[in-house]
Amino acid sequence: MLHILALTSTLLLQRVTAHGGCLNYTVGDIWYPGYSPYDDPIPQDAAPWMPQRKWVTNDPIFSPTNISLACNAPGDPARAYIPLLPGQPITAVYMYWVHTVGPMIAWMARCPSDDCHTTDASRVSWFKIGQRGLESGTIETGTWFQGSFSRWDGSPSLWTETVPEGLQKGRYLIRHEIVSLHSAGKPQFYPQCAHVEVGGEGVESPGEEYLTRIPGVWSMDQPEINIDIYAPGIANRTVYNIPGPPVWKG
Ligand SMILES: *[C@@H]1O[C@H](CO)[C@@H](O)[C@H](O)[C@H]1NC(C)=O
Ligand SMILES: *[C@@H]1O[C@H](CO)[C@@H](O)[C@H](O)[C@H]1NC(C)=O
Ligand SMILES: *[C@@H]1O[C@H](CO)[C@@H](O)[C@H](O)[C@H]1NC(C)=O
Ligand SMILES: [Cu+2]
16 A cells, blocks of 8 residues: 555656656657657757757746747757648647646747748747637536546647648748646646648638737736636636637638
């Protein structure tokens, strides 16, 4: 019994200290390994195959105005691009995701001059390609996608979104963001970015009403971001409206 308790608390501790993050991507049957924040950075920094921007810790970003909200810290550009087509699904693969409450949003932004390597992610126009929120029950105790996508047995947690139909061909950043709301009035942001190259013959791009800056889109003045999920009158709500612009479906 003692053994089991000790083992359980060690596992819990490991999971709680490692918040998790998006470590890989899959498109169809192809795996694209991402940055592994606790492995040797030198070979990863030089890797010609690396499509994910550099991140070095699982810890969240706490401030919605932190410049690192765009593509995590330090957010150095990647060298490779994941090839995609309009209408194609891309899956972000997370390990040991532990939090259960809050929205998840997938974003894209066109890289100026089609060169993501020189793109400042805090100055591009981001649009949502998909988002997941409260799926059933109440804000405090209901099921959010953030909880239901977690795999507690150590297998990967999968989050799939689709490249908008008709999206203009070119190079883009893709950004997967988890916002965790379990600490009252202290939102946690977990962003990861990758470089993608959209092929095909698409010519569409989202209108102004879909575009935003990151940082910029979130603020502590937003009741959905600066939220106490345990407060009477909030905890028992069955609707959570994900803030920010609408999703652009193409
Ligand atoms: C992610 O890719 C790495 C290789 O970079 C691999 O070792 C790891 O198993 C992959 N993660 C998952 C969840 O498959
Ligand atoms: C922004 O977030 C990064 C990553 O969490 C952190 O290292 C940095 O200190 C933060 N900057 C500010 C100004 O809080
Ligand atoms: C939610 O909680 C508030 C405050 O405790 C209460 O006044 C309200 O009736 C509750 N609503 C529902 C639908 O249970
Ligand atoms: Cu955490």
